[in-house]
Amino acid sequence: MATTDRPPAPGPARYPRQATRLALAHALSAAERGLAVIPLSRTKLPALRSPHRDQRDGPRCHGECGRPGHGVYDASTDPARIRALFDAAPWATGYGIACGLPPHHLIGIDLDTKTGTDSTTALRELALNHLFTIPPTIVVITPSGGRHLWLTGPPDVVVPNSAGRLAPGIDIRGAGGYLVGPGSRTDLGRYTTAPGTDHLAPAPCPRSLLRLLLPPPPRTRNPAAGAASATGAHGRGLVQFVLAAHAGQRNTRLFWAACRAYEDGIGEALTDALVQAAVHTGLTDREARSTVASAARMSRRPTE
Known part of the structure; x- marks a missing residue:
């Protein structure tokens, strides 16, 4: 059976073209604000498959080959490039915003709503214990009721991705990661901007919180x-x-x-x-x- 670079042609009911057009419009709007974007599928994953998926050996390509399909490494603020990515993925229903890139060096604080966790309370306790407050910033509401807080980091600091390291239910999206952009549609529903935050710019990450997000330094003598x-x-x-x-x-x-x-x-x-x-x-x-x-x-x- 022949293979292709894309999934089988989707039916109009499952992948309405209107959803793709809206996702593209939101992605282009985000790019105007300096946020690099990629198309996402309804599963929140990059919509384009890797052109190297059958390659098992050799160095890992991060887009140096010039072909699309490298996930967050495809992210761009160039409207022509973004349109080309969405043209190559007509099944896309959302878009991802790359973290860690200039000019914003975006950091995402993902407050999850998994059973048995209260990530909002956990973040509040961290703020009390480490003497920081989250400044007014963009907040995105997820279909499951979680929240994504958008912050910016210093240009010379690389914040890694992590899951639950800060506290249960709190995931961090840093360099090499991405956030699902508001307006995206997924299997679970639509991502929306929290009321009163859509006009804000991502706020600087508090210094005390930034220290918590960085990996611990190598062990040295006291x-x-x-x-x-x-x-x-x-x-x-x-x-x-x-x-x-x-x-x-x-x-x-x-x-x-x-x-x-x-x-x-x-x-x-x-x-x-x-x-x-x-x-x-x-x-x-x-x-x-x-x-x-x-x-x-x-x-x-x-x-x-």
Whole structure:
């Protein structure tokens, strides 16, 4: 039996052309806002099958071959390209929005409604425990009653996809993932924008939440333990002082501790431990090293 690059021709009742035209219209509207899109089938999967589905060996292609059918790697904001993708998939009834791409670097917080989970309460508890609030942003209601919260991330941060890692019922759509766009129709129903949010732009992801979305750093020695081995109990105390910093006092505590370390002649030996402690509290490596360098210049005794 011959095979083709697309499913058997669907009947008009099951795949109404109107649904495809509406999906294309919504996809083009999203592209005008800078969101890269792909056509989706009624099962929420990419509508176009991979041109390499029979290829078992060789490097994985992410669209370098120039043919469609590479899932989220086909995503585009170019109207001509989008129309061509939908022309190749006349059975498409929805569209997907690629996450992690410029200019928005979209992050999707998927609050599911699986039996036995209360993802909304779980997110609220995370917000209370980690001191963040979800700003006003686009919210998409799924056919099952779940919600997709749209946030944006920094351009130099790659947020991975995850399922249930943050909390039961909370899935994350990051780089390499996609969100079903509002206006899409699936077997379960239609995706819609929550009232009062369709005019909003995706809001920046709160910094505390962003840290939770990133994979844990490689295991390293405890900053205080490393300081103790290099500089003794005094160095450990200075590192613990930095580790106890809260938002608004991180730079101040780091600068004070670094000044004390350099005045006591252990600044060089303690620098890496102080920087590691400051990064643990939320500063970037660059910010922390700049602060320590300032302390070193301030504490340097004038030569005679």
